[in-house]
Amino acid sequence: MTLTRMLAGFVRRRWRAYGSAAVMLAAIALLTVWIPRQVGQVVDGLAAGRLQGPALLQQLALLAGAGLSIYLLRVGWRMALFAASYSLGRELRTQLYARLTLQGPAFFQARRTGDLMALATNDIDAIEMAAGDALLAAFDGSLTLLLVLAMMTLGVDWRLGLAALLPFPLMAFAFWKISDHVHLAWQSSLARFSDMNQHVQEGLAGVRTVRALGLVERNAQQFSERAASAAEASFRAQRWEAAYEPAVGMTLGLGMAIALGFGGWLVAHSQLSIGQLTSFTMYLGQLIWPMFAAGWVLSLLERGKAAWERLSPLLDAPLTLEDHGTATLPARPAIRFEGLGFAYPEAATPALKALTLALHPGQTLGIVGPTGAGKSTLLRLLLRQFEPSQGQVLIDGRPLPEFALASLRTAIAWVPQEPFLFSASVAENIALARPGASRAEIEQAARLAAVDDDIRRLPQGYETEVGERGVTLSGGQRQRVAIARALLSEAPILLLDDALSAVDTGTETQILDHLRELRAARTERSVVIVSHRLSAVMEADHIVVLRGGCIVEQGRHEELVEQAGWYAQQWRYQQLEASIEAL
């Protein structure tokens, strides 16, 4: 859809606001053209000695009343029009945000956060201005132009009107030529602003790494280059826009010269009164606004168009994950990965190859293997963050897409390798999984995740703000807060993706014992533990060893240590490591 069509649809939906603004603008335009005519008559009346005393005062009062009405109407249209255009900004931002939240990781992998942020702010601002200022100026300018032209030609003298308008086609040609350059300059300005935004986003998110690597100066230099490049592109757009001004000035100047020369001749030959010539030159002066409005509208529309060209593909981008499923996950789901194959977009080799595996309700599955083996990928396919390229994931025999995504997400509690904490209190962060949870339930979950003591030691205990604006928790504390969050959710499937990597072995044992007790009490929960440390999976009902996206060993702990494979070797190595640490 083009910007024009989108705006036309919006104006139709908001016809009341735009309609009332148009009526007020039309009234202003009428009053504006009425004033010179009235002034002309007053001048002629004064020159002829006809206008004096109360009649003169009445005429002046009428002119003052017209001025005041123009002022009030201007306030009125602004309120009507800008309320509408800002609501377009709100609609587009809401639409963009809603669309982004429906997209899967494959979508975000192909885009930069800074770009998305720039689209939600800077680009939508540009579209908002096209819907507000540009539409206003286009309507007001055209109306004023028509009325002024009508008054000049029909109201004063058509010969003088046509003569004074002779230079105007030249200006139209200049505008047409300039607008292409303005469009390209705005396109580049928006793209460079995105680039600068991306740099700020990465620089701030990675500020510790930047400092640790001593890259502060280099980073600042790169930022300054990007800021300069964005400013330069905006300035280029302004430079092209600046070319409108001389075009308007020259056209009007020429028009005025013709009007005065030819008008003077008409007056000298008694074909025009001085009052009429005064009105005419005032009308010519009034053409300044429509002329500048045209330049301004072109610039705002070109900027809006450039922004819309960036935004609309995102709003129309097909969802990387379709959510057509309607089924709800059962309370005791049986999970089966069947012949599962998957390659990440742009990846040369598949992350998973024809993998078949089952997890019975209430069982614990351990997944181990060397780094890059595909362990996290397997969990991501169960979470339906990506669609498998081959095979399928089945829940109680039904393919995953048959289930509503919302049902799938609430049935799975997932603790990723690097959990995210929001800028909120620890209690709120834990309660995210179950917003109605009581403080006692939150604390119980924290105890099970072995993080209760740590939380109590924080400055405001459970009320301590964490995340970006709050205190910084250690990696192990963050992991345990995320585990508490997952345990509070009571989801029937719990996925721990290397979620204990930053806690010591003692705490790990404590948490796993709690999990086992929980399972013993409520057998319906299935648990998948991905871990590098084999001690985390040794109690699992079934363990698989992944390597290169395939299962290379599987069984219970006792069976696997008997085999002369990767598991047994790692087990010996990790035992040795533990005994050295214990010394």
Ligand SMILES: Nc1ncnc2c1ncn2[C@@H]1O[C@H](COP(=O)(O)OP(=O)(O)OP(=O)(O)O)[C@@H](O)[C@H]1O
């Ligand atoms: N988003 C991604 N885009 C492209 N390739 C990816 C992506 N995530 C992972 N990979 C690749 O897929 C393969 C499997 O990765 P995965 O994260 O599943 O391994 P893992 O066994 O969990 O590793 P680790 O133990 O180091 O966490 C790796 O080769 C990795 O480089």
